[in-house]
Amino acid sequence: MDKSALTEYCKNAPANTDDFPVVEFSTVVNIAPDTSALKFIADHVVDYGAISFEDTVNSETRDDLILKMRQISKSRIYTILDIVADVSRQTRAFLSARENKAQ
Numbered sequence: 001m002d003k004s005a006l007t008e009y010c011k012n013a014p015a016n017t018d019d020f021p022v023v024e025f026s027t028v029v030n031i032a033p034d035t036s037a038l039k040f041i042a043d044h045v046v047d048y049g050a051i052s053f054e055d056t057v058n059s060e061t062r063d064d065l066i067l068k069m070r071q072i073s074k075s076r077i078y079t080i081l082d083i084v085a086d087v088s089r090q091t092r093a094f095l096s097a098r099e100n101k102a103q
Contacts, residue, residue, distance in 0.1 A: 032091040035084045042080045046073055 001009070016022045048069045055064050 009050075032087055032094075035087055038080045038084050042077045042084070048073070 014020075014022050044086045046069075049068070053065075057065070
């Protein structure tokens with residue numbers, strides 16, 4: 001269909017504006033983010049003991065740094081797993097609400 005034919009075809013159609021929409025698109029394309037990258041990070045623990053400090057710090061400082069890094073990493077993993085669980089919970093709640101609305 002060329003431009004003039006399209007213009008003729010649409011000449012009496014109402015305008016679709018934000019204030020007075022004629023057409024509304026409301027399909028859900030993706031209801032939840034992909035959490036696979038977060039799961040990957042949580043599943044792959046870093047071996048901080050493999051870090052070479054060479055002669056930059058003494059063994060006591062090295063052990064203290066490694067312990068702190070492990071503690072932070074553990075907290076990060078718990079945070080990631082909480083986020084993944086929350087996304088899953090919100091997705092189930094959304095699907096349940098949508099199913100109840102459809103009935």
